[in-house]
Structures are given as C-alpha cells and as structure tokens.
Amino acid sequence: MVKKIITFSLLVLSCTSILFGQFKEESIVLATNTGDISGTLLLPESIAKPPVVLIIAGSGPTDRNGNNPMMTNNSLKMLAEGLVENTIASVRFDKRGVGQSVGAAIPESELRFENFIDDVVTWIDFLTNDSRFGDLVVLGHSEGSLIGMVAAQNKHVDKYISVAGAGISVGELLRKQLKNQPSFVLEQSTPILEKLEQGETVENVPQMLFSLFRPSVQPYMISWMKYDPALEIAKLKSPSLIIQGSTDIQVDVSDAEKLSESNKKAKKVIIEGMNHIFKPAPSDRLQNIATYNNPDLPLVEGFISEIVEFIKEK
Known part of the structure; x- marks a missing residue:
C-alpha cells in the first residue's frame, strides 16, 4: 500500500437525505486538511446491510456523475442508479479540485x-466501519481503474471491478494515442516521455x-x-472483474x-x-464521441447486469 502523504480528519456524513421510492440519497463529505471532498450515497431501503460500491471517476475534471465542463453524459450517475435498483448501495464522489470538491x-x-x-x-476505511453495509466493492473507471487497483490492495476490500481500465502504463498509453x-x-x-519515465522533468x-x-x-x-x-x-487477492467495451475509442480490448x-x-x-x-456506440469516431454529450442516452444493455451478477456472486 502506498504511504499516505496527506493527513485526513474524520469523515462526516451530512444530514441531507432524500427518499426516492425504494432507495435513499444522502450527501457525504470527506473532511480533509486541504478541504472537503463531496460525494453521494445511494442506499436501498429494502435490504439490510447491502453491498456498497465505491465508484472512482476517470481522468481530468470528471465529477461524480461522469461529467466535465465540456460534456454531460451522466454515465456514473446512471451506473449508481442501476446498482441501487438492484439493491446495491454506492458512493460516488467529486475528486479533489472538481465540482463540489473544488475546495480540496x-x-x-x-x-x-x-x-x-x-x-x-x-x-474504504470509512465504508468498512459503517455498519449499514455488507461487502465493499471498489469500482474504478478509466484512470480510476488504476487508482482503485492500488487502493483495493487494502485488506478490507471484498471485490474489485475495472471498467475501461488501461492495461499498460500511462507512458505507453500516451505513445499509443499519439500514434494517431x-x-x-x-x-x-518521445524524448519528453523518456525523461519523465526516468523521473526527470523537462x-x-x-x-x-x-x-x-x-x-x-x-x-x-x-508519479503516475x-x-x-x-x-x-x-x-x-480479492475477486476481480474486468469489463471492457468493444467500441471504446480510448481504451482497447487488448x-x-x-x-x-x-x-x-x-x-x-x-x-x-x-x-x-458505457453507452451504445458505433466504432465511427465522430458518432462515438457524440454520445459523450448525450445525458439522455441510456447505458448499453448488459453492462449493469454483468456488474450486479459479479457483486452478488458468492
């Protein structure tokens, strides 16, 4: 496990709570010495001690819902809603510096x-100590896959899920993307990447x-x-699931x-x-990218069911 370089104070659960049929939405705040990190908990009401999924967003200024200032697709929000509809709780959060976590x-x-x-x-530490939850699952998307992968080496994680996660280092990934x-x-x-990989700035x-x-x-x-x-x-050591889309133009099936x-x-x-x-899309680049700014387009069929099956599998 990596050595922590920031000291955190206790996590605080805010009092905001909204009921939506069979599940409850709560705001969660992770209080740190560099500002608050804000998140959202979706909690099913019909089951005691449901599994909980910690959802980690991808790179850049991506917020808890999977959106950024340039595009809105609600991919992570839809993922969380799909999970709670299957009696699985989730926590998703704005990374420090993004959305309501800008103060951090x-x-x-x-x-x-x-x-x-x-x-x-x-x-992970907080959710482990919350008596409302059963199994803890870490799910990382894109860059969040690697972040979650390292964090999931924590002994408290029951299962780990990588969605559209790179299988190569970021240096190799950049080379691959720059070939286009x-x-x-x-x-x-290339010489810049070589210097950075040696730990030297340019x-x-x-x-x-x-x-x-x-x-x-x-x-x-x-550092990445x-x-x-x-x-x-x-x-x-935890059971792991690797999910990849066939028409992903950022990360390959390879x-x-x-x-x-x-x-x-x-x-x-x-x-x-x-x-x-996580949206249905053709391989054509322009048509594929068009889905990135369509919050009304539902998630591709089968995506949620694969995750639910893995989480509930004993």
Whole structure:
C-alpha cells in the first residue's frame, strides 16, 4: 500500500437525505486538511446491510456523475442508479479540485497520483466501519481503474471491478494515442516521455505540446508513470472483474486482455457495442464521441447486469 502523504480528519456524513421510492440519497463529505471532498450515497431501503460500491471517476475534471465542463453524459450517475435498483448501495464522489470538491484542490505542481489513491483508501476505511453495509466493492473507471487497483490492495476490500481500465502504463498509453497524430508529434513527444519515465522533468517543452507536458503537470505524470496496471492487478487477492467495451475509442480490448493475463483469476467481460462511457456506440469516431454529450442516452444493455451478477456472486 502506498504511504499516505496527506493527513485526513474524520469523515462526516451530512444530514441531507432524500427518499426516492425504494432507495435513499444522502450527501457525504470527506473532511480533509486541504478541504472537503463531496460525494453521494445511494442506499436501498429494502435490504439490510447491502453491498456498497465505491465508484472512482476517470481522468481530468470528471465529477461524480461522469461529467466535465465540456460534456454531460451522466454515465456514473446512471451506473449508481442501476446498482441501487438492484439493491446495491454506492458512493460516488467529486475528486479533489472538481465540482463540489473544488475546495480540496491541490496546486497542480504539488498534485501527485498518490493523492487520489490516498483519498480512495480513506473512503474504504470509512465504508468498512459503517455498519449499514455488507461487502465493499471498489469500482474504478478509466484512470480510476488504476487508482482503485492500488487502493483495493487494502485488506478490507471484498471485490474489485475495472471498467475501461488501461492495461499498460500511462507512458505507453500516451505513445499509443499519439500514434494517431501526425508523425512529428510522437517524434517530439518521445524524448519528453523518456525523461519523465526516468523521473526527470523537462524544462523546454515545444509550444505545440505545452498543454500535454506543461512543467506544472510533469510531477504528477512522473508519479503516475510509477504504476503499471498489469503489475498492480496481479497483487489483488480479492475477486476481480474486468469489463471492457468493444467500441471504446480510448481504451482497447487488448488492455482488458493484458489485465486478464496478469490476473488469471479475474473474470473478463467484453461488452459488444459499448464505448468508453458505457453507452451504445458505433466504432465511427465522430458518432462515438457524440454520445459523450448525450445525458439522455441510456447505458448499453448488459453492462449493469454483468456488474450486479459479479457483486452478488458468492
């Protein structure tokens, strides 16, 4: 387990509680010494000690619902609602610096991958000690897959789920994605990536690549590059599920296969026609991306049922 670099105070459950038929929605606040991290609990009313899923969002300014300032698709919100309809509780949260957790932001130059891992470990500790819940399941989406993977090495986690998680390090993933750009982009990026992988920052970044490799984000990238998903998933002792969509244009089926090869006990599920945000989508890039900003489009059929089956399996 990574060493914690931030001291957390006690978690506080807010008093906001709304009843929706057979489940209850509550606001949860994780109070830290750098500000509050806000989350939402969906709790089924019809079952005692239901399993609870801790949902971890992907990279960038993605909030608890799976949205960011540029697009709204409600993918994580729909996931949580699908779970509670099957008597499974969930907690999803805005990462520090995002949404209602903006007060917990850490300056970009000081932010490290371990900050997000430590936040998840603290949520795990809290949920473990909450007598309302049964089994604890950690579910990470995209970048959240790796964050959850490391945090789930915690002895209190009963099951782990990776959804659209990379099977290679972020350095290799960036190289793979940059191959889709004009050749000179990868040529100029390669020496920068090599330096970062060696733990060294780069001062002179070409203007064309500045948004990707700006000096303030380089320490975070270095800390992220230390973790290889294929190595981390092999350390898990809890039952694990790897879910990947066949029309995901950000993460390949080959990533799921690599994770599966590293943890042969894990269950692997490939959902036909599912893209990166769990929506039905074709392989065509433009049509696929169009779903990223359609909050009314439901999740692809079979996605929720695969997760529910895995969670309830004894």
